[in-house]
Amino acid sequence: MTVLEQPGTYTPAPPPSWRPRTEAAPLLPEAEPYRVLGTRTAEREGDTGPDADLLRRLYAAVVRGRRFNEQATALTRQGRLAVYPSSRGQEACQVAAALALRAEDWLFPSYRDTLAAVARGLDPVEVLSLLRGDWHHGYDSPGTRVAPLCTPLATQLPHAVGLAHAARLKGDEVAALALVGDGGTSEGDFHEALNFAAVWQAPAVFLVQNNGFAISVPLAKQTAAPSLAHKAVGYGVPGRLVDGNDAVAVHEVLAEALERARSGGGPTLVEAVTYRLEAHTNADDATRYRADGEVEAWRAHDPVTLLERELRDRGLLDEETVREAEAAAERQAAELRERMHQDPQPDPMELFAHVYAEPTPQLREQAAQLRAELAAEQEAAAARPAGNPAAGEETR
Amino acid sequence: MSTAVRQHTAARTDRRPATMGQALRRALRDALADDPAVHVLGEDVGTLGGVFRVTDGLTAEFGADRCADTPLAEAGILGTAVGMAMYGLRPVVEMQFDAFAYPGFEQLVSHVSRMRNRTRGRLPMPLTVRIPYGGGIGGVEHHSDSSEAYYLATPGLHVVTPATVADSYGLLRAAIASDDPVVFLEPKRLYWSKADWDPEEPDAVPGIGKAVVRRRGSSATLITYGPSVPVCLEAAEAAREDGAEGWDLEVVDLRTLSPFDEETVAASVRRTGRAVVVHESPGFAGPGGEIAARITERCFHHLEAPVLRVAGFDIPYPPPMLERHHLPGVDRVLDAVARLQWESGFTSGRDGAEGRGGGAL
Numbered sequence: 219m220t221v222l223e224q225p226g227t228y229t230p231a232p233p234p235s236w237r238p239r240t241e242a243a244p245l246l247p248e249a250e251p252y253r254v255l256g257t258r259t260a261e262r263e264g265d266t267g268p269d270a271d272l273l274r275r276l277y278a279a280v281v282r283g284r285r286f287n288e289q290a291t292a293l294t295r296q297g298r299l300a301v302y303p304s305s306r307g308q309e310a311c312q313v314a315a316a317l318a319l320r321a322e323d324w325l326f327p328s329y330r331d332t333l334a335a336v337a338r339g340l341d342p343v344e345v346l347s348l349l350r351g352d353w354h355h356g357y358d359s360p361g362t363r364v365a366p367l368c369t370p371l372a373t374q375l376p377h378a379v380g381l382a383h384a385a386r387l388k389g390d391e392v393a394a395l396a397l398v399g400d401g402g403t404s405e406g407d408f409h410e411a412l413n414f415a416a417v418w419q420a421p422a423v424f425l426v427q428n429n430g431f432a433i434s435v436p437l438a439k440q441t442a443a444p445s446l447a448h449k450a451v452g453y454g455v456p457g458r459l460v461d462g463n464d465a466v467a468v469h470e471v472l473a474e475a476l477e478r479a480r481s482g483g484g485p486t487l488v489e490a491v492t493y494r495l496e497a498h499t500n501a502d503d504a505t506r507y508r509a510d511g512e513v514e515a516w517r518a519h520d521p522v523t524l525l526e527r528e529l530r531d532r533g534l535l536d537e538e539t540v541r542e543a544e545a546a547a548e549r550q551a552a553e554l555r556e557r558m559h560q561d562p563q564p565d566p567m568e569l570f571a572h573v574y575a576e577p578t579p580q581l582r583e584q585a586a587q588l589r590a591e592l593a594a595e596q597e598a599a600a601a602r603p604a605g606n607p608a609a610g611e612e613t614r
Numbered sequence: 615m616s617t618a619v620r621q622h623t624a625a626r627t628d629r630r631p632a633t634m635g636q637a638l639r640r641a642l643r644d645a646l647a648d649d650p651a652v653h654v655l656g657e658d659v660g661t662l663g664g665v666f667r668v669t670d671g672l673t674a675e676f677g678a679d680r681c682a683d684t685p686l687a688e689a690g691i692l693g694t695a696v697g698m699a700m701y702g703l704r705p706v707v708e709m710q711f712d713a714f715a716y717p718g719f720e721q722l723v724s725h726v727s728r729m730r731n732r733t734r735g736r737l738p739m740p741l742t743v744r745i746p747y748g749g750g751i752g753g754v755e756h757h758s759d760s761s762e763a764y765y766l767a768t769p770g771l772h773v774v775t776p777a778t779v780a781d782s783y784g785l786l787r788a789a790i791a792s793d794d795p796v797v798f799l800e801p802k803r804l805y806w807s808k809a810d811w812d813p814e815e816p817d818a819v820p821g822i823g824k825a826v827v828r829r830r831g832s833s834a835t836l837i838t839y840g841p842s843v844p845v846c847l848e849a850a851e852a853a854r855e856d857g858a859e860g861w862d863l864e865v866v867d868l869r870t871l872s873p874f875d876e877e878t879v880a881a882s883v884r885r886t887g888r889a890v891v892v893h894e895s896p897g898f899a900g901p902g903g904e905i906a907a908r909i910t911e912r913c914f915h916h917l918e919a920p921v922l923r924v925a926g927f928d929i930p931y932p933p934p935m936l937e938r939h940h941l942p943g944v945d946r947v948l949d950a951v952a953r954l955q956w957e958s959g960f961t962s963g964r965d966g967a968e969g970r971g972g973g974a975l
């Protein structure tokens with residue numbers, strides 16, 4: 219018998235349990251991206267503005283990040299890096315992400331987020347391991363609390379949720395911040411991660427760096443949503459829309475979201491609206507899919523300039539401070555250059571070392587085969603007459 | 615329904631019949647009790663106890679944090695399990711049915727299997743993925759796949775599949791204790807197979823990576839695993855009874871597909887000189903091809919016949935009314951054994967382990 223056939227049990231409206239747990243309104247993101255820099259006089263009268271110390275730290279880190287992007291791109295031209303996805307234009311997002319974290323929090327970066335890892339204090343050469351190609355991953359993840367730079371899109375998001383959930387189960391006040399691009403929000407893992415985080419109220423914060431393109435595909439072909447931050451509402455998660463070139467605004471929004479997460483308030487989805495000033499990677503030709511005019515318009519909204527202007531307006535930036543920041547950035551670049559010009563010597567036998575805790579019999583056999591091949595190579599090299607080191611061997 | 619696998623230990627008074635499902639549940643329970651880092655998660659594993667009831671009662675005993683119902687999302691389950699393992703937990707996840715693990719495949723091959731390698735051992739992935747697999751239960755589409763070839767093709771994963779009640783307990787405990795990810799394939803048509811088993815004294819099952827000779831024999835080796843083990847044991851009995859010149863078949867249960875116990879298999883084939891690999895999953899590019907190639911490489915001079923394979927057809931798993939035509943049964947195994955004569959006029963057993971018996975070419 220169906221419900222309709224039972225007299226008296228039919229109610230025209232679904233019972234109350236069918237209602238969403240949370241009203242949509244408080245979850246909705248801002249209509250316009252939230253900004254702090256340059257808004258003080260107009261909208262924030264009497265406001266003393268962002269903390270001077272924070273401004274200076276963000277400025278130094280953004281200048282260093284800009285220089286890092288230039289240096290790493292140059293290293294691709296010298297064949298020292300296999301590939302580099304520049305985050306020029308997005309430095310504010312990356313730096314703010316790193317500086318919003320506490321030591322005990324975890325960062326889950328994607329391949330473009332080298333800067334966030336470096337700004338968190340990691341060794342730049344170790345961070346570049348993946349892109350240089352000497353190993354898939356170069357730093358101590360558990361030690362630094364930075365997950366490996368993740369290449370398959372959005373797959374790091376559920377990892378962040380699981381880690382945050384585990385930390386909460388253990389009673390630790392730890393939050394996980396996961397970074398993803400605008401294209402990555404179309405992947406199924408984005409959905410599953412947000413849904414898991416919401417249902418579990420996991421202390422995870424998601425930062426979408428909407429830089430306009432997924433390689434060549436513009437945002438309009440990725441989504442029909444009013445904004446990517448709007449996607450949060452469907453999960454019962456607050457969405458925040460922020461100007462991604464405004465380091466202070468991103469830092470403020472993330473710090474607040476992370477604090478909420480740590481104190482049991484659940485996840486937040488933050489969309490930072492920014493722009494990728496360079497091509498997808500050094501191997502990409504951006505002129506095929508975007509007009510110069512668009513790039514120029516975004517150059518006028520440069521994250522370094524925005525910070526500089528604020529600092530100057532507040533009397534916090536003199537020529538000396540600028541020189542110091544630039545000198546520090548230059549020192550880092552020079553050190554990077556020098557260390558990257560040393561040839562890495564990866565040990566081929568390490569290929570078998572970390573497949574399993576204990577190598578299988580089959581892997582032991584294969585390791586023995588490679589060891590013999592390497593020994594034969596060495597023997598052949600030793601037997602070659604001196605003065606003709608490359609004889610009989612392909613140049614590498 | 616297949617015959618239960620005979621337990622080769624003598625029956626004792628404190629032993630009671632238990633099903634494979636009960637032994638698996640007991641393994642999960644004991645793992646949860648012994649190690650607070652162990653967490654069970656999956657679809658319907660909480661209040662319901664899983665669709666096969668393998669997790670029955672675990673939430674009541676250990677709480678909803680230790681045995682957790684998750685949203686319905688296989689990539690989400692596996693992906694969050696990766697993060698949990700990164701934070702020092704040992705997740706045991708349940709995929710509801712073989713074909714429903716596919717949405718989680720990406721996490722499994724791109725991250726679960728590689729995280730140890732990528733991080734040079736700093737982030738091991740001690741997680742167990744339990745997947746009920748295989749046919750013979752009359753399931754509709756997507757409820758009977760044998761997907762082991764996919765997992766076997768992924769370095770970094772262990773692939774384990776028990777065939778007996780005692781092995782189910784022992785191997786699942788070993789899988790959960792392993793610091794590497796284990797795809798634990800549960801032959802779902804054996805969930806209800808029974809054997810005498812004392813949960814207080816579980817049979818000592820060697821860890822992951824050891825095959826076992828289930829039945830001694832001298833004229834050919836059947837190499838098999840999971841749901842096909844009882845089929846092969848039945849075939850061996852039938853072959854012996856099949857007239858005066860019957861075959862004396864050895865049956866090797868692999869228990870672990872990866873790592874693969876080449877030694878036990880090679881030793882057996884060297885003794886018998888003939889081999890048939892039997893499994894349910896499609897034969898083309900299936901585990902049987904790999905095993906046959908390895909046997910040929912290792913035992914070529916001992917072989918009296920090519921290594922044969924008896925496998926499921928190379929078709930999407932058929933609808934329930936036709937599955938009996940697809941599944942390798944006793945007759946198909948015996949047909950293969952008959953083909954092992956290989957124009958050799960082979961008659962009966964072999965004369966000695968190293969001898970070249972029976973008028974081979």
Ligand SMILES: Cc1ncc(C[n+]2csc(CCOP(=O)(O)OP(=O)(O)O)c2C)c(N)n1
Nearest residue numbers: 330369370371399400401402429431432433
């Ligand atoms: C699962 C997956 N599919 C395809 C790719 C290839 N790919 C690399 S980057 C990229 C575009 C990503 O765009 P977006 O998420 O917006 O991040 P952005 O590169 O702009 O930082 C694609 C398609 C990939 N890395 N992973």
